[in-house]
Amino acid sequence: MVKFTSENALKNNKNDIPQAAKENLPHLHTVILVGFMGAGKSSVGRVLATQLGWRFVDLDQRIERLEGKSVAEIFRSCGEEKFRRMELDALQTLLSKLHDDRCVIALGGGAFVQDPIAALIKATGIPTVFLDAEVEELLARCQEESRRQGSKRPLLETPDNFRKLYETRRPGYLKASFRKETGGKAVKEIADELIEALGLDKGLARTGEN
Numbered sequence: 001m002v003k004f005t006s007e008n009a010l011k012n013n014k015n016d017i018p019q020a021a022k023e024n025l026p027h028l029h030t031v032i033l034v035g036f037m038g039a040g041k042s043s044v045g046r047v048l049a050t051q052l053g054w055r056f057v058d059l060d061q062r063i064e065r066l067e068g069k070s071v072a073e074i075f076r077s078c079g080e081e082k083f084r085r086m087e088l089d090a091l092q093t094l095l096s097k098l099h100d101d102r103c104v105i106a107l108g109g110g111a112f113v114q115d116p117i118a119a120l121i122k123a124t125g126i127p128t129v130f131l132d133a134e135v136e137e138l139l140a141r142c143q144e145e146s147r148r149q150g151s152k153r154p155l156l157e158t159p160d161n162f163r164k165l166y167e168t169r170r171p172g173y174l175k176a177s178f179r180k181e182t183g184g185k186a187v188k189e190i191a192d193e194l195i196e197a198l199g200l201d202k203g204l205a206r207t208g209e210n
């Protein structure tokens, strides 16, 4: 499992990643992206991993593969509590097998605000990046995606519920090592900014997905 020891680099959770972060992250080979629905964790994670030549793991997709059903079906047939257990188990297994792999991991929107998951990540020392945006932009992104895909996220019930859930969870996301503002930015722009801010090198080839 990757051990990340530079505590100072992990303190800045209120603002964008400071310039100094890159000097404090010399041996970084795993990054975990967290944040609310619509934050761009999967799309930014995929581009980030491709640019770096690292592996990309989307935790929701991993669960879907393991269970043989979509997250929406899991919510319907097993309920949210069971899904949270699956998230913890899947992440635990993934992290225990990482060793020195270079890897970008995208969590589902509710994962990092579950205490056992936050504690598990903290114990590994792997830095987390909170992809943040105004709640109205997150809502618009999710609604647009629902329209495009013809499917709806299980917890995207009404705009009001979405807003309330965001407010409830935001303090949890702010416990991430870093916060990255994504409002009005394109996926590639965010990935490029993360590479620059974290002092990472663009790799030559992608090493695979999930």
Ligand code: S3P
Pocket (backbone or CB within 6 Å): 035, 036, 037, 038, 041, 042, 060, 071, 107, 108, 109, 110, 111, 153, 154, 155
């Ligand atoms: C959830 C977010 C979803 C997915 C599940 C629950 C949440 O992931 O894990 O529907 O609790 O916010 P995305 O953030 O990728 O939509």
